Amino acid sequence: MIKVLFFASLRDKLGVSELAVSIDQLTAISHETSVEVLVKHLSSQNAQWGDILNSDASLLIAINQTMVESNTVIHDGDEVALFPPVTGG
Amino acid sequence: MIKVLFFASLRDKLGVSELAVSIDQLTAISHETSVEVLVKHLSSQNAQWGDILNSDASLLIAINQTMVESNTVIHDGDEVALFPPVTGG
Amino acid sequence: MSDDIIVVQEEDFSHTQLYDQLRSYSGQGGAIVTFTGLVRDFHSDENVDRETVSGIFLEYYPGMTESSLKSIVALARERWSLCAVSVVHRVGELQPKDQIVFVGVCSEHRQAAFEASHFIMDYLKTQAPFWKKERRASGDCWVDAKTSDTLAAQRWKG
């Protein structure tokens, strides 16, 4: 399974903070299980989610708590987080 | 009278921290009573002072507690200070 | 280096204690620079008038936030010779004027202490996973990231 986390405004818009995705659900879309494929999978679950995830080009991605690009491959057991640009400090 | 002050290493080398010079002593050298003329006067008092005052091109000058260039004119009643580059902080 | 303090916490921090720690770890350091960020009681950006803010909520990503701060401090230590570094960031509900963040750097020379603390803040602002929600008069609102912060971080590159 892949653990998917959403933070801040993205979590509020999606209405969910955490969900689990099976790696099989991604390989069913593409044999290269990148973050882009995960977003495609999530978008297909719910038209509103699709709008939210695809409308915001500034979304940041972390795999196992390290920032990555959207073409990075996800492996089974990974923790993937999607969140808006950070605003601390 | 002109009040002349020396600070830090310059004071230690000259062996005096403060002295008074009459404006007439400067006009006797030049009608333009600049800081350069004051230094010429002081140098003429004592060969060692001359060596000390003329060997150090980095000496700073303040008239009435404001930094000035060596061609600035001194007036009767002024407070003139000569000191080495500053090293606080 | 093992004495670096990197903490994310809900509680307020003591500026005095953090300064005293930096001073006690100073070693050959003669220069200490501290930065403290406070909660402002208004919101403003280029597009809207100032609006009163009655408080903020700071969210973070437990685990990743701490390791992100550690990476930023490690980057600073690669660039400058530093005796001690402390970073404390608060999360949760904060009131106007509350302390949000502390960055303190001790180094041998002031140039390194000024630059490293500034660098850490610029990177923290754009890299560390914290998100701020403002309690505005018109309702709660997640704060947008600022282009000026992105530019501030970029100027340390290349």
Place this chain on the structure above:
Amino acid sequence: MSDDIIVVQEEDFSHTQLYDQLRSYSGQGGAIVTFTGLVRDFHSDENVDRETVSGIFLEYYPGMTESSLKSIVALARERWSLCAVSVVHRVGELQPKDQIVFVGVCSEHRQAAFEASHFIMDYLKTQAPFWKKERRASGDCWVDAKTSDTLAAQRWKG
């Protein structure tokens, strides 16, 4: 502006008190930067090996030193929008690790607070009449001005 603290004194200063004052005067300021200089217990320059320093003596020019610090703070206020500025410089006999100087700036944005405090220190180092004599193992010695300090101040020009 009238709340600016500019002091030359023999006694030690309280970092806590100075920080708390800046924070209480912060107004719309969200960013506080402090710089503290400490007495180092060694002397080093390009030409000689490190040598132990058992203390320093700081001389100043009463009257001119204070007005010089005021002018430097006024210059900083012309360049940056600042809520509060504090400068405290000690004189007389100091021991290794003693606090020598404090510069604190509060402003609305961190950029101004970092730059203004750095600017004030760079100018203080080259403009304010203070002279340092080190109690070295080899004897008392007036400290030479550093070219690096002159260059640091020059970079704010033009």
